[in-house]
Amino acid sequence: MKNSRQIFAPIWFLVFALFSGCDAGIIPDCSDPSSFNYSPDAAGSIICYDMRGCLGYQPGLAYSGSVGNTFNDPGFDRMFNEETALQSAFFQDIPANVLVLYEPSEAYANCYATYSGDILFGYHYYQKTRRNYGLLPLAGTLSHEFGHLVQYDGKWNDYEAPFFRELEADAFSGLYMALYKAIDWQHIQTYYANVYDSGDFLYNDPTHHGTPEERLAAARLGVEVAVAIMQEGAALTYDELHEVFLDKIMNTIAPRSTHLTEYPDIAYPTLSTAQRRTLFPHK
Numbered sequence: 001m002k003n004s005r006q007i008f009a010p011i012w013f014l015v016f017a018l019f020s021g022c023d024a025g026i027i028p029d030c031s032d033p034s035s036f037n038y039s040p041d042a043a044g045s046i047i048c049y050d051m052r053g054c055l056g057y058q059p060g061l062a063y064s065g066s067v068g069n070t071f072n073d074p075g076f077d078r079m080f081n082e083e084t085a086l087q088s089a090f091f092q093d094i095p096a097n098v099l100v101l102y103e104p105s106e107a108y109a110n111c112y113a114t115y116s117g118d119i120l121f122g123y124h125y126y127q128k129t130r131r132n133y134g135l136l137p138l139a140g141t142l143s144h145e146f147g148h149l150v151q152y153d154g155k156w157n158d159y160e161a162p163f164f165r166e167l168e169a170d171a172f173s174g175l176y177m178a179l180y181k182a183i184d185w186q187h188i189q190t191y192y193a194n195v196y197d198s199g200d201f202l203y204n205d206p207t208h209h210g211t212p213e214e215r216l217a218a219a220r221l222g223v224e225v226a227v228a229i230m231q232e233g234a235a236l237t238y239d240e241l242h243e244v245f246l247d248k249i250m251n252t253i254a255p256r257s258t259h260l261t262e263y264p265d266i267a268y269p270t271l272s273t274a275q276r277r278t279l280f281p282h283k
């Protein structure tokens with residue numbers, strides 16, 4: 001008859017193996033530096049949580065950074081909060097929780113929208129973009145992330161390619177910039193050309209976001225739809241906007257991905273802020 005030590009030895013081995021397996025599951029590592037679970041010591045990629053693009057944020061991993069609510073710049077904090085309030089008013093009926101993400105370093109500068117309704121706006125993204133391009137692109141990026149929250153809220157899943165989702169977020173950004181802020185097209189075009197063609201940000205990866213030409217075309221689409229809304233004097237629902245945006249992206253913008261276009265300036269109808277408010281998108 002086996003003694004108790006012999007009986008339990010396989011069990012202890014099993015317990016040890018299970019815990020070892022759990023450790024590997026809790027702290028996966030990946031050899032791709034553009035991953036939230038990057039580890040320089042990773043033997044090979046097991047599961048990689050890709051941080052290129054602005055979706056798919058994963059908390060709690062080695063390169064996830066941490067979340068807070070200040071850019072450590074009171075003047076900018078105030079401006080950012082005011083801009084967030086404007087965008088929350090524009091994207092009405094869309095719950096948004098806007099936070100600051102402290103990325104591990106400037107090399108990981110990015111912004112993310114999460115399915116749970118968070119916008120994580122990168123601290124390093126803010127610093128880098130403001131230093132190189134000024135304040136306008138920061139509002140532009142925030143409205144792009146709001147566009148993703150609209151998509152999540154609508155539970156839209158009819159995108160034939162992942163970057164169609166990104167181009168639609170650019171269209172929502174263009175819509176906001178024209179319909180609420182009345183930013184002239186030349187300024188929008190300039191910051192799109194500068195920021196999204198720079199190629200030095202994780203969020204610029206064309207496989208995730210489309211080419212710079214497609215992104216500019218998508219922003220232009222949002223501006224043109226804003227002008228049509230102002231001319232008609234009738235607001236559109238989010239579902240109606242989705243239908244218009246996705247149709248144009250699939251049939252007009254994406255098939256001409258290498259087509260460089262110089263868009264002419266576009267005049268906005270003269271409307272008061274109160275009149276603009278009646279034209280904001282709604283459910």
Ligand SMILES: [Zn+2]
Nearest residue numbers: 054055166169
């Ligand atoms: Zn995006």
